[in-house]
Amino acid sequence: MKLEHKVYEKLLQVPKGKVTTYGELAKAVGLKNGQRAIGRMMNKNPFPVIVPCHRVIMSDGKVGGYAWGEKVKTNMLSREGIEIKKGRIQNADVIFRF
DNA sequence: TTTGCGGCAGGCC
């Protein structure tokens, strides 16, 4: 099982309306400081529609980047009921922890 | 608040 696949599975555990962070995801698969690696995996995500890579944000609450554009990412999150202001998550209680 | 450097899997050379 490749690491990236483990990451995708973890990501699938995140329920609609919730999000997680690159750091949490990294630890969840056994990496301590692999946040950037996680981001790269998401960017090269072979299943962009199956894997909700838009539900992953930065630890400081900012939405972060997105292969299809941050605007798209922000819209999708809004559609799921997540409040975003200036690319920043408003209520931290929507953050899902493993 | 902004800037810079660290750490990591994958893919390319």
Add this chain to the structure above:
DNA sequence: CGGCCTGCCGCAA
């Protein structure tokens, strides 16, 4: 086969 480069971050200064 080994090493270099990239990329949706994180955190300390």
